[in-house]
Amino acid sequence: MTSETSTGQDTTHTGNGRAQTGVHIDPSAVKTGRPDRSLSDVPDPVIECKGVDIFYGSFRAVSDVTMLFGRNEITALIGPSGCGKSTLLRSLNRMNDLIEGARVAGVIAYHGQDMYADDVDPIEVRRKIGMVFQKPNPFPKSIYDNVAYGPRVTGMKVDSMDDLVEEVLTRAALWDEVKDKLGQSAYGLSGGQQQRLCIARTIATRPEVILMDEPCSALDPIATAKIEDLMHELRDDYTIVVVTHNMQQAARVADRTAFFTARPDEQTGDRTGMLVEFDRTTVLFTKPADKRTEDYISGRFG
Amino acid sequence: MATTADAARAAITGRARGGERSTRSLVFLLLLWLSLLIAFGVLVTLIVTIAQDGAGRLDSGLLTGYSASVPEEAGARAAILGSAWVIGTTAVLTIPLGVAAAIHLEEFADKKHWFNRLLELNIQNLAAVPAIIYGMLALGFLALLGVQNKNVVIGGALALSLLILPVVIIATREALRAVPDEIRQGSLALGATKWQTVWRQTLPSAVPGIATGTILALSRALGEAAPLLLLGGLVYVTFDPNGLLSGFTTLPIQIFNWTGRPQAGFHELAAAASVVLLVLLLAMNALAIFIRNRYQHRW
Ligand SMILES: Nc1ncnc2c1ncn2[C@@H]1O[C@H](COP(=O)(O)OP(=O)(O)OP(=O)(O)O)[C@@H](O)[C@H]1O
Numbered sequence: 001m002t003s004e005t006s007t008g009q010d011t012t013h014t015g016n017g018r019a020q021t022g023v024h025i026d027p028s029a030v031k032t033g034r035p036d037r038s039l040s041d042v043p044d045p046v047i048e049c050k051g052v053d054i055f056y057g058s059f060r061a062v063s064d065v066t067m068l069f070g071r072n073e074i075t076a077l078i079g080p081s082g083c084g085k086s087t088l089l090r091s092l093n094r095m096n097d098l099i100e101g102a103r104v105a106g107v108i109a110y111h112g113q114d115m116y117a118d119d120v121d122p123i124e125v126r127r128k129i130g131m132v133f134q135k136p137n138p139f140p141k142s143i144y145d146n147v148a149y150g151p152r153v154t155g156m157k158v159d160s161m162d163d164l165v166e167e168v169l170t171r172a173a174l175w176d177e178v179k180d181k182l183g184q185s186a187y188g189l190s191g192g193q194q195q196r197l198c199i200a201r202t203i204a205t206r207p208e209v210i211l212m213d214e215p216c217s218a219l220d221p222i223a224t225a226k227i228e229d230l231m232h233e234l235r236d237d238y239t240i241v242v243v244t245h246n247m248q249q250a251a252r253v254a255d256r257t258a259f260f261t262a263r264p265d266e267q268t269g270d271r272t273g274m275l276v277e278f279d280r281t282t283v284l285f286t287k288p289a290d291k292r293t294e295d296y297i298s299g300r301f302g
Numbered sequence: 303m304a305t306t307a308d309a310a311r312a313a314i315t316g317r318a319r320g321g322e323r324s325t326r327s328l329v330f331l332l333l334l335w336l337s338l339l340i341a342f343g344v345l346v347t348l349i350v351t352i353a354q355d356g357a358g359r360l361d362s363g364l365l366t367g368y369s370a371s372v373p374e375e376a377g378a379r380a381a382i383l384g385s386a387w388v389i390g391t392t393a394v395l396t397i398p399l400g401v402a403a404a405i406h407l408e409e410f411a412d413k414k415h416w417f418n419r420l421l422e423l424n425i426q427n428l429a430a431v432p433a434i435i436y437g438m439l440a441l442g443f444l445a446l447l448g449v450q451n452k453n454v455v456i457g458g459a460l461a462l463s464l465l466i467l468p469v470v471i472i473a474t475r476e477a478l479r480a481v482p483d484e485i486r487q488g489s490l491a492l493g494a495t496k497w498q499t500v501w502r503q504t505l506p507s508a509v510p511g512i513a514t515g516t517i518l519a520l521s522r523a524l525g526e527a528a529p530l531l532l533l534g535g536l537v538y539v540t541f542d543p544n545g546l547l548s549g550f551t552t553l554p555i556q557i558f559n560w561t562g563r564p565q566a567g568f569h570e571l572a573a574a575a576s577v578v579l580l581v582l583l584l585a586m587n588a589l590a591i592f593i594r595n596r597y598q599h600r601w
């Protein structure tokens with residue numbers, strides 16, 4: 001199962017003087033679960049994962065993930081709890097660096113540049129690859145300052161902050177609801193509004209990729225629908241990776257879907273997450289190649 | 303069916319052993335109230351007696367008069383100003399140092415490292431060290447520097463700063479810890495540096511907690527006499543303190559001295575000065591409570 005995508009070299013990032021550029025994956029090497037399909041049609045991959053293992057201390061949470069994230073596509077990561085979706089997502093913009101003991105082996109490349117190379121600044125990575133969290137987490141500041149915070153701290157050159165705030169809030173489909181109370185605390189907004197504010201705040205720094213970890217799991221169906229509409233809107237300009245537990249949501253919003261599962265490691269017995277199948281959403285949901293995918297999407301598992 | 307329903311009813315209505323209305327709980331409740339009553343009673347008695355004793359001298363002379371050999375002419379002006387100088391200097395010395403130390407320990411230091419764990423343990427122990435030890439420490443420090451006259455504002459402030467520094471560090475760390483991690487994560491995910499995150503998110507969110515803890519610590523310093531007495535606290539001051547190297551006395555020292563005099567007039571003066579000190583302390587504590595309630599974040 002894993003040998004066909006093996007990268008041949010096992011690279012860990014423990015300061016061994018790496019400065020790799022031009023890391024690209026042969027799309028035909030990406031496991032789709034079906035021998036007859038390759039992913040050569042993934043458009044212009046922005047992020048590429050090649051033989052990625054992610055560890056917490058000595059515990060291997062994710063093993064040997066090879067996949068691509070295409071430009072202006074929405075990629076959904078699905079799978080049972082604990083299979084490492086959040087772990088993989090956080091390592092795509094080096095938020096995992098903040099967790100003590102977290103370590104990535106293999107290659108995660110952004111436009112062919114190894115993101116974990118020694119000369120890469122994680123701060124810069126996060127400016128290019130933003131993140132929206134499961135629980136809306138606005139800052140205890142005004143709505144305006146929540147949006148302006150990113151551009152301010154990153155020292156972005158902005159002609160008019162007011163215009164930027166309006167543009168971004170409009171983009172996040174929130175402007176009409178908040179335009180009269182920009183100076184009020186973001187904590188006064190509803191959960192759904194707060195989450196759209198967090199999305200607005202993320203796009204204010206003009207990232208290229210937005211990572212979302214179960215962005216709707218704390219929201220009601222109406223607020224969820226609004227976020228899903230917003231994701232469709234944003235796809236024109238951004239590359240989006242979304243973790244979701246909601247199969248319908250993945251089917252509705254995602255161009256491609258990756259199904260992960262966790263299985264006990266032969267040697268250690270730890271439950272290690274692995275990529276089972278990665279394909280166009282329509283294919284994955286209608287003609288899953290792997291029995292485990294089929295069981296999961298039909299609700300028989302996990 | 304009927305029997306299980308009966309049993310269920312009985313279970314919630316019966317006066318079971320541990321029920322809220324059992325004799326044991328009632329006795330316990332009564333004891334709790336009694337303890338509260340005793341504590342409160344002592345406090346009220348104290349305040350009322352002091353106010354009665356000092357009533358005769360709660361006049362403007364108390365606030366404007368300097369030390370004098372006859373009680374009728376004496377006042378606590380120098381002591382009040384001295385207290386203000388020393389506490390103000392203590393605040394200036396302690397707050398930046400204490401907050402910076404807390405930020406380092408809480409946000410930057412590796413909490414699992416043995417050295418930081420040792421530091422943490424020591425800070426907690428230092429908070430429990432008797433005040434007079436800090437007076438001795440300050441005394442030794444000033445002697446080492448070759449300072450002859452140790453009863454100067456900066457010397458007293460040094461002793462009191464050492465005394466409350468651990469308390470300020472602990473209170474600040476708690477305030478920082480109460481800021482949810484989601485705030486830090488949100489900031490870092492936008493490409494803010496760790497410093498920007500601390501400076502623009504974590505610290506501002508923690509300010510109410512820091513202010514409360516610091517004010518309470520300063521009010522402890524305001525009531526301290528022991529470390530200052532050790533530095534040779536003056537008791538006969540006929541001038542306003544006017545700088546860091548000025549001689550000074552403080553309210554607790556002045557009260558301590560007046561209480562020890564034989565004349566009844568000085569005892570009355572001591573009671574009146576105690577009322578002033580109590581009012582100042584209550585005002586500071588009230589301010590701390592106000593800040594806590596007014597600016598506290600509800601996450
Ligand atoms: N900070 C951490 N430290 C140690 N282990 C962790 C940490 N975070 C996650 N793990 C472990 O890594 C594995 C994958 O966790 P992760 O949160 O990525 O799963 P997930 O697929 O996002 O699950 P869920 O659907 O419940 O969110 C789990 O076994 C989990 O216990």
Ligand SMILES: [Mg+2]
Pocket residue numbers: 085086087213243
């Ligand atoms: Mg998760």
